[in-house]
Amino acid sequence: LLSKRKVCGILTEMSCELDHIEHIIIGIGINVNTPSFPTDICSVATSVQIEKGTPCDRKSLMAAILNIFEPLYQGFLEGHLHPAYLRICRELSILIGEEITYESSQGVTTATAIDIDSSGHLVVRHKNGSTEALLSGEVHLGTESYREH
Template sequence: MKEKILKELYVRQGEYISGEELSEKFQVSRTAIWKHMNKLKKEGYTIETTHKKGYRLIETSDKIIIDALKLQLRTKEIGQEILLFDSVDSTNNYSKKIAKDAIHGTVVIGEEQTGGRGRLGRNWSSPKGEGIWMSIILKPSIPPTEGMKMTQIAAASVCKAIREAAGVEGYIKWPNDIVVGGKKVCGILTEMAGELNKIDYLIVGIGINVNNQSFPEEFKDIATSLTIEKGKKIDRKTLIACILKEFETLYQHYIDRRTLDETLEIIRLYSAVLGKTVRIIKGEQELKGRVLEINDEGLLKVQLEDGKEELLVSGEVSIRSEKGYI
């Protein structure tokens, strides 16, 4: 009942709704409505109560609530099913456990991750209530060789959403990081299961430092958050909704037309590496080269120090600037 009342307050945010109207709509007493309003206030929601006018939602808690998120979302497939956990070891790990039976577009969100992971098995700090830690389960009818293009779609979606919903100038460090002010603010981890010619499922994990105020010693020189860069708190629900809407648009364009043109337009526009000289790390091997272009397949074309040109495939390299992390 409390969630239904909150949903009604969201739909008519800024307007007064009388206790009598809510009582009739949900077939409960006005006393019950009053009790639920008090519970919402204790959870951090600012609800104004005025005699003869009723209740009005002024300001929302930053706590992620599925009904409230879906009100902002309004997508056709991505996020139609949302699973939210107060704590989870890793949203990607949980997604893999349920992927076989989950519907396409299911989103798994954790308020915190106790075992968050990045690429190459690296740890990812995921404190409670501060960031966005989520995974999207996809079941596309595409060849497995095309699967890693989901990373490109996710990177473009997150970067565009950060710019539009948070007002922060993010850039894409090919293939799977978003950076702000030269420091990492988001990492994307795409994992796939399937057979030689068939994908069973794809999981796109997205971790964003949103309202983090500090970082562990090992990350403080290379990581930042949106709130640190913006100078004020960012609404996580709005940002999640914006990311999922952008993702659905770019994903559907790719599925319908089998082209990444819309995605790559965003990636090239906000690239952190195009035209720059970078260090390319392949396992224990390290090379230096200048980034020439991102081709129509989303591959990075670089010119190495010896003059040779090479195409880099998503997932096979880590890129650093000449002086350190981009």
């Protein structure tokens, strides 16, 4: 998020069997040089160009992202006990401490995001005091309406 609006998204795909993972694909989509957005999403979407006020060099941006990502990924592969990527996620999360809505097999649920556990799951506390670690899904801030952004 930049200026509380979405500038990028992370997409993941996994193929697995009960006893092993076939593959994992991670993609990052970044709104880089989009000068404007349609009226129906301009309040929730932004781009690097809009935030900077000038176009951004895509190659330089990608190089900077990969230069930061590479050592974090290496730490993940090496199984560091206190990985930097989890500390970064916890420190920069806009969800922790906030009321959220998410969809699960039980329907749309409201809870408070309280942590990111050592496996990278978002930990939420329900109104009855129970906690749950979310493995995947789409999470939205607030409870007024559950709609896809």
